[in-house]
Amino acid sequence: MPVASSSRSSKRQRRAVSSDIEEDGPSQAPQQEQQEDVEMDEEERPRRSKKSGKKEKKRAAQQDSDGEDMEEPVEEDIPIPELGDQPLDKNQAAKLRGMSSDWAMLRDKVHLPGYNFIREVASSVAEFTEGEKGEKALTQIDTLMRELLDTEYELTAHEKSLDGLYQKLARNETIEGVTDAYHRGVQEQMETYQHKTSRQKYAKSEHYQKFKQAVYEVQHPDIAMPPLADLIPPEDGDDSDDDDDVQVGGVTQDYKCPLTLTTLVDPLTSKVCGHSYSANAIKEYLGNSKTRSKECPATGCKKQISLAVLEPNRELAKRAKEAARRERAREEDSGDEEVIE
Structure with a gap:
């Protein structure tokens, strides 16, 4: 019987040891991973410290012996080969x-x-x-x-x-x-x-x-403006009898519609002859058809025009308003002078 008891006790001891190993096993694995992480961090730390050390050396090199700060070195661009x-x-x-x-x-x-x-x-x-x-x-x-x-x-x-x-x-x-x-x-x-x-x-x-x-x-x-060349002082080299130097006479800018004989309102300019008309007046003259053409109503012009060749002229509209304003101002000034007299 003593033999049997000893064998049972030995089995119990083995079971206790094995159970202890199984219980201790999972707790030891995280410790190993933590140790590995610590080792990896320790391996990386020297590398980072080396980089920071290099930066500190560069900063130190930028100061002269008197301790004055020097300009930071400019990074050079990669040279591009000249083709x-x-x-x-x-x-x-x-x-x-x-x-x-x-x-x-x-x-x-x-x-x-x-x-x-x-x-x-x-x-x-x-x-x-x-x-x-x-x-x-x-x-x-x-x-x-x-x-x-x-x-x-x-x-x-x-x-x-x-x-x-x-x-x-x-x-x-x-x-x-x-x-x-x-x-x-x-x-x-x-x-x-x-x-x-x-x-x-x-x-x-x-x-x-x-x-x-x-x-x-x-x-x-x-008053009609004279040829533009007459408004520019002559210089050496201007004397020439070439046909290209012949200047056309001056013109007077007319801001009146050839149909209404009043100041242009929302003028439309013909791309065919360059004459301009008040929008409502020329539309009434030509009718609603865009393709129907009639002779230009401007005096002496024989060109055929239609709504299709007319385009808005905002610049002319602005100048016409300014011309009308100046005309009213001149009339008021002349009226004031008559009253004073």
Whole structure:
């Protein structure tokens, strides 16, 4: 019997040991993971400390021996290899045409509003500023207008230079040194332009014509403006008998409708002949049909017009209102003078 009891006791001991192992097993696994995490953190910490150490060394190096702060070093960009001025062929023609269109769009968006603004300012100055002060202001505005025209020509020179290169590519010509060719084309046009006289630069400009007209009709109402060249002082090189230099006589801006004989209201301008009419009057004259055409009601004009060729003219509408206002002001002034007498 003692033997049996000893065997049972040994079994109980083994069971107790095994149960202890099973109970202790799960509790030991997290400890091992925590130890591994601690070990990993300890491995990463030196790396991070090294990086921070490097940064501190860089900051320390940025101070001189006297302790003064020095400028932080600028990070250098990755160098891009220069490919040189590659030759162009017909496959790149569309790109040049697109670049040329960009210059044209820039010119139209920037300069057209500028011309209208300067013209309105000049008209107001001519009306409300008198004497030497007014003449000086108008001279400054005139200079500004000419500078704007010069800038427009420069933009046009870029456009024309690109168009010239495009034409060569369209003829299957290969262009070597395209950058130099482009700048050379712009420079040649600008040199030609700069050698022109003031009359040669501005006398045929539609924008300059409108600018001078706006000032002249305020200063000389009901009097036709002389040829634009006569308003520009002559310079050396202006004397020429070429047909291109023949100037058309002056015109008087008429703000009255040829149908109602009153000031234009919501004017519509014909794209065929350039005459303008009050909207309601011309619509009644032509009828409701857009395709039906009649002879232009302006005196001496034989062009056929229809509603389809008429377009609103906001700029003319604004000028017509200003002209009507000036006319009323002149009538009031004349009436006051008669009362005083």
